[in-house]
Every structure is written in structure tokens, then in C-alpha cells.
Amino acid sequence: MALTREAVELLVQAARAWYFEGDQHGLRDREWMALRFLGRANRFSRTPTALAGFIGATKATASQIVKTLENKSYLVRKPSHEDKRSVVLCVTPQGEKCLSQHDPINHVLNAVTALGNDDCVRLHDSLTRVLNHLDAAHQRLNASTCRDCMFLAERGPAPGRGRTAEFVCRLYRAPIALEETELLCTSFERTRDRPKIDEQPERLRVVSQA
């Protein structure tokens, strides 16, 4: 029990790197959180609504944060290809540069990298399990990488397009490129056994009728 408490207290101390008073390099902690999320989010989650859910803010607060990031030229709004009435929030090259050079979590990234691969994997898996408990308890809108999502189905390489596997999102009914499977999505649902699209015709039919 003492060890558990110490571990949690260490986690709280580590969180001081990304929750802080005032600003760092011109951005408050929630603005950093928003920019960081939008820099890693997929096209379905780079919306004002998904951003508000992810940072745990009202839409009005999220909208103010978006305006701040736009004013600093770290963010632009573009029309959505998926839904013409919506906008997609895109991090600019200036925003990406700011993240790579000044993001307050960069020090934490370096420290975790120094642990080595095995410890890093253990830390990742342990924190994932802790967050899953917390999300279930608080019903927060969290995000994780598309590659582990139950809605992602793999299909074989398309004819004439090389041997790279292709993917499809069964929730949005949209193709997903290989590089997009590494991005964050707020509609994520965890699974251990992602089905091949051809192996799950009944399940797919149910999803497509939903």
C-alpha cells in the first residue's frame, strides 16, 4: 500500500511538468495540451468538439484556446473533407516547430526515453491500464492510437498499389492510411484482436446498419 501511494505521489510530481501556473513560451498549460493533442490527432478528432472533450473544457473555453493558437499562427481552420459543414483544426509548420522545441513535456519525453525500451513498454502498459480504470470511473473522453482500436479493420493490399496493407474505420466507414493508424482519435475503443475485414462479414453488416 505504501508503495502504491509513493507511486501515485511520484506521478503527481511528474505532472507538474505539464500542469503549471502562468505560461511557458507564451502558452498556458491547457493551450499546450490543445496544441499537443491537435498535433497528434487524426482527421476525425481535429475538431473543436473533440478538442473540448479531450482537454475537459467547455466548447466556449476550447474556442478561446483555438483563437489564441490561431493568433500565434500555430493553428489554422480548414474545411473538412468528411463533412462540408465542419472545420478541421490543423497545426501549422510554426506550431509543429514550437512543439518540437518548447513543449514542456519534452523533458519528460527525454527522461522516459532514457529508461530504455523494456521499461518504457512497461510504463506505457501500466499507465494505459490506470487510465482505463479512471476513464471507466469518470466517463471522460479520452484518446488513443487508432492501431489499437476495435473499429479498425485491416484489408489486404489493393491491386496495383504495392504490398502495403490498407485499413478501414468501421465506425466512420472511411479508409485509413497506414501512417494514420499512429494518430490519436477520441472515438477510440480498445481491442486486443483487430479483425481482418474479410473475416467479419456479419459484424461489419451490423456496424454498417447502425
Ligand code: SF4
Ligand atoms: S478506427 Fe477507431 S481510432 Fe481509428 S478512426 Fe476509427 S474510431 Fe477512430
